[in-house]
Amino acid sequence: MKKIKIVTIGGGSSYTPELIEGFIVRKDQLPIKEIWLVDIEAGKEKLEIVGNLARRMVKKAGLDWEIHLSLDRKEALKDADFVSTQFRVGLLDARIKDERIPLKYGVLGQETNGAGGVFKALRTIPVILDIVNDMKKLCPNAWLVNFTNPSGMITEAVLNYGNFEKVVGLCNVPINHNFRESKLIGKSPDELIFQYAGLNHHHWHKIYDKSGDDLTALVMEKLFEQKESTMENIEFVPFCEEQIRDLGMLPCSYHQYYYLTDDMVKKEVVNYENHTTRAELVKKLEAELFELYKDPNLKDKPEQLTKRGGTHYSDAACELICSILNNKKTEMVVSTRNHGALTDLPYECVVEVSSIITGIGPRPLTFGKFKPAMRGMVQLMKAMEEVTIEAAVTGSYAKALQAFILNPLIPSGEIAKTILNEMLLAHKDYLPQFTKAIKEIEKNSSL
Amino acid sequence: MKKIKIVTIGGGSSYTPELIEGFIVRKDQLPIKEIWLVDIEAGKEKLEIVGNLARRMVKKAGLDWEIHLSLDRKEALKDADFVSTQFRVGLLDARIKDERIPLKYGVLGQETNGAGGVFKALRTIPVILDIVNDMKKLCPNAWLVNFTNPSGMITEAVLNYGNFEKVVGLCNVPINHNFRESKLIGKSPDELIFQYAGLNHHHWHKIYDKSGDDLTALVMEKLFEQKESTMENIEFVPFCEEQIRDLGMLPCSYHQYYYLTDDMVKKEVVNYENHTTRAELVKKLEAELFELYKDPNLKDKPEQLTKRGGTHYSDAACELICSILNNKKTEMVVSTRNHGALTDLPYECVVEVSSIITGIGPRPLTFGKFKPAMRGMVQLMKAMEEVTIEAAVTGSYAKALQAFILNPLIPSGEIAKTILNEMLLAHKDYLPQFTKAIKEIEKNSSL
């Protein structure tokens, strides 16, 4: 079997040890020759730290994989077989702004689908389209495995604007639900059947046992008893039980933001005041992690990484690569083209859905129609995503405002414009496509 | 030509003189034998007052039409040709609650699609389904022309739960837009082509001149210059111009609530404090109108009715009946079954769309697909409507809560439940289907 080259863009990320661990665990299925960790100048120091840890891990595992650290993306991409992306344009400081600016006005930032998510998309999409352009030239047959949030929008941009078909969007939320909810009923995920449908950070699922019995309602009641969120990074507020029962499907953790907006705002406003927003906590966590990573005696992924929110990351990412490479037909929940899987959403759009991962990429399992209560919400979110992507590609102020007005976490009216303008100004270094709009705002605000 | 019998349920409404005027204007096309004004016991006095005015109007016009006033709905419906419905379950006091209770919590009531609209649907749908049951027995070939709000949801309930096909939902918003916007560019509506698509109180439109030139952008700019709402009953807040231009279609007046939610809340909170909510104003207006109506010398529709919000009512309602009766093929904007007219919405649902009114009822003109910014919103609203109708039919607390959570005017979370519970208690006399849920709330609140 031909040996492969894997490239990780944003290789200096604190997540990288998870990824390396995931590769090591699957060493028998992954004939790796080289792993390239790529980052930008500003991330050089972190890249060195995490890259050296990666080397120690690989060495400890007795493997001959080459770990390359590089600031030259093009050099790295040349002849790659798999490219994973886990970068953050503007680093964590940008995320802090994404979360804090809206909260100043009593509005959720929510770093993936809220105002923060819109801005993360606006900053990231031009960069991913650049990467894809490089890939078309340097490694046109490679698969792009995207972990960068908002994962669904990034994947849709690559497909529908980058015209690059070999892309899969990935997220660790579904796998975390699988693990937690199996445990609640004393099972392992392997003993259950999961059926996921929706969009990234906006999906629902059903659970069955192997004999076909629907356990969704049972798991629901267990979840109501437990008083904690599935995801480390989301503060827990209990769902309205009547509403969730009526859905007939289990919401994902991020639905707290949509189904309990007002309550989440109250929690987050306190975090804003105490400087304990998720972004600020993560920044601290990351600093601590990198301190740990520096230790030349550390040769394993440290336990503390779990708190970072990346649990089961390796399961998801490495299994995906492994399953494509070996046509393993693993069932995973990924962001991929719809093509009928969810008949309530546009044919060509990207959905997050249970899929079989094969040598030709993800083959989504048909889900069909949602009940109206889910249908309406997911259709709104998809439209919001489409408009956001258009805004990112065109740099249109009107489209960005439109996305804010569609976004159910952002109240429409003057307040939407105020937050939008402030965020455009705050992120101007990473929004070259909005130069004209930003100048206009600066001109008006100086009057 | 066979002489016809027209029945108006809620005949004691202050709108009735408009309707009578509309019939009189079209006397040559409407071979009326009898008009039956029907109301309930509580509305008897108003029925007498407005019924006598109607008689004076008909007499002045030199017509031999019989005006019957009745509290016996079944007697009235017997062999009717057209039945119009303009009743209000719980009268204006219910509307005051619909608007004031949410505002207590800083949330818009919005009497058609907001929390108020949801409750109006919950109160009205069981009654309209009763009426339809009577019609199936007493006048199965009659057309039901529904003006009762929320007009789209009521129409959908009649079609999909009442299984009665001969129903049309009507609203005076589109015709008001036609008149106002034509005037802005110095034209009459007859000289222009209008293309409406969406849902009741949630539609958009385009305008062309007869030679096919798109005047939408031109009218948009004229509207931005003007600083007033198209509808008397909606306080003006200017739209975000960039956003509206990006839509490429003209929003309806009710979009102020959706596109400018935060600003509208601020306005309405002041009204709440000053007891000048629309419901409270209307209650005063209605009292004044009925004082006028009592005058035995009044033989015409008084000018003051215009302020009530019913302008062009007669044009819409009477023209609809006239066009069905005579297969006039008038183009009107009505609530009717979708069947492909708006491909983004379910096939069997009710939409509000430009239609040709014929002897077989409304034949909608195909509109096709919306741009994403409109698509997502209208899909959300349709889902909210469907869930509301289900709640009204089943009396399910969970469905009612679900509708609130879907509703973009109601923040989700504890606050939604608080408002829902308070409204259920406040309207309990008109919500027999919710008896069980209301008892539960009463039990819990007494703890």
Added chain:
Amino acid sequence: MKKIKIVTIGGGSSYTPELIEGFIVRKDQLPIKEIWLVDIEAGKEKLEIVGNLARRMVKKAGLDWEIHLSLDRKEALKDADFVSTQFRVGLLDARIKDERIPLKYGVLGQETNGAGGVFKALRTIPVILDIVNDMKKLCPNAWLVNFTNPSGMITEAVLNYGNFEKVVGLCNVPINHNFRESKLIGKSPDELIFQYAGLNHHHWHKIYDKSGDDLTALVMEKLFEQKESTMENIEFVPFCEEQIRDLGMLPCSYHQYYYLTDDMVKKEVVNYENHTTRAELVKKLEAELFELYKDPNLKDKPEQLTKRGGTHYSDAACELICSILNNKKTEMVVSTRNHGALTDLPYECVVEVSSIITGIGPRPLTFGKFKPAMRGMVQLMKAMEEVTIEAAVTGSYAKALQAFILNPLIPSGEIAKTILNEMLLAHKDYLPQFTKAIKEIEKNSSL
């Protein structure tokens, strides 16, 4: 009102007097300045004859319209307001081949949707796309009114390959049905409501009276009693009554070919042997007509034109132009973009459907879903049309063969190839896009 210029391509057609008569009848609604009759060199003589008749007709009507006869298409198109197309690539001799070659093998030629229709499309589509290219430069705001068969395919080619939106396809079949079927029940078309849906020469319709009663079944029984075809140009074979009743809609005359294929073959084989195929009859008729047209004393459309198959042609064509020009909102059955009118067919394809003709062109009335027996057939025909258009545009032999195999009038297998090859050779002068494929056939057949 601005005076208009109308251009008729294929102006030397025997139909032209109908058209001129139609304009004259509508002189008050049509402020005509110039009518340009355009033809090719080979049609010069006919153009002169019919052009002079047109001049005599206009003169007799006391009108000052200029009648220009031209062989220069570009000169004619300059600044046109309406362009109508009624040309026949290869003249009637090509049609004779279209009908006779398949019949040699016991297969229907059927000059619109059968093998003959496929070849008419292959010859015509490149020419219409040329015309549209000229129009884009010379009269980009003109409407193209296409009568050239196969009218639906030509219209779809103009929209989806010519990227020219202002086009309407027209056919006189629906209007003939309206007249004939109204008469059967003692009514005029004005007293009835017609609902047409399908494709050109492959549509069904329902009929209602003005009070909304469905008369379809009644008309059906009257048709079964009558023993004649609605269209002059189709030999009558009685439908299977049970099948038609089960449809619940009235078929069009051309359905004889699809519902009674075997019986029609038998009739046509006799015509083939007697040299009385429709094409051959028409050729004689045309010769006779042109003899009549030559008469300098003839100043009206001669009665004999009726036999040619163009009855009510003028009603359709001139009314269409008139209704676009004056936003008359006439209800007509035209070939236009689907956009949801028929939900069983692709969104962007062309359908033939009841439409309101306005200043922005045809606005189709939504029809919704067909019953399966019609759905399957119309979906097959649409696919056949799409593949034929692709073949016409690309000159692909495989696509042409594919179209033959899809076509329900052509048996699949060797026979399809045999007929295809023979027709390609016979029409080679008019199929420049197939040069390569034809050479291949010639090479193989000479072996």
Added chain:
Amino acid sequence: MKKIKIVTIGGGSSYTPELIEGFIVRKDQLPIKEIWLVDIEAGKEKLEIVGNLARRMVKKAGLDWEIHLSLDRKEALKDADFVSTQFRVGLLDARIKDERIPLKYGVLGQETNGAGGVFKALRTIPVILDIVNDMKKLCPNAWLVNFTNPSGMITEAVLNYGNFEKVVGLCNVPINHNFRESKLIGKSPDELIFQYAGLNHHHWHKIYDKSGDDLTALVMEKLFEQKESTMENIEFVPFCEEQIRDLGMLPCSYHQYYYLTDDMVKKEVVNYENHTTRAELVKKLEAELFELYKDPNLKDKPEQLTKRGGTHYSDAACELICSILNNKKTEMVVSTRNHGALTDLPYECVVEVSSIITGIGPRPLTFGKFKPAMRGMVQLMKAMEEVTIEAAVTGSYAKALQAFILNPLIPSGEIAKTILNEMLLAHKDYLPQFTKAIKEIEKNSSL
């Protein structure tokens, strides 16, 4: 693990040894307690013969499975876990009529989707609906695995008229293609990725290798070189290569009937004359097989069964049961509800599509849209199937005639009625729902 009961209706079939062999091969995954072979009185002798062979096979394998032979369906169904159906209403004599009557008129009988298939559906659907009614009472949680042809229509009838969800339709055509086409390129099916889409006996597929390369075109060329049909039971006629290449997908063997109708007719007419139609050959083969089965020394499936057309039958049927029972997630091509897998076909209809077989049944992999040449054909066939099922359920002569007219293998016109009438009379004993129509035919024919 709970031991299971498997019931086979039509247990006296010559296929049964294949099935038993399949169970034996999977003995470690199938904790079988009882196998019930059920047949009708007329099949008693065959049931005994094949049942005794089954017992010998099980005994030889050293298994303690109970083999029950029964003529009492209800007794057998009680508490079953899996029910497989492989019966033939009217036995092989009915199939002989299905094939020979149409051929008398030069029309293909084609025992699954042609005139023969329509009649097989008419005879079988009432019986399968009876079985399903029994299952609802006696084993409501059992899975129904249907092999009876026409497998797709039978499955759709069970789902949409029997309202029984736990049903899967099965056919051995796809697995035969997998084996044969893998071999052509020197691979095993496990090394390849197959993507099937369409309807039973009317599907197409693509083939990829594990690294995602599309091998469809390569396999196509290999197939063109080979001069034989994939299926034993279909006489080989070579496809038109240009057409197949243009499809871009591999047709199934049954497409010979649709793509080469005329050529197949010619072959079959010879068989008709020589009494060598497939049905007649099979009857002989079956007699021979049962002679072999009688041999008390035979303890294995005899090699000769391969010729019967049931190759890989056991792989398909037993693997399906095994995969449902163990949630094995095997990829198989089955007839199951569409729900978006093929977006060109109705949402609720049954399609034959690559699916993952799990504890909740088949989960179809989304395929999306067909190219027009496949789309039109498959849409026609689905409509034909729907109308056939309606005819079977209602006994409507008009629907049966409609199905014939839609069917691309039956020429429309008088000939369709002639064949229909003759077949109704010939099968009258097995068509109780058509009693009225048959009496009418008898009355008319006796005149």
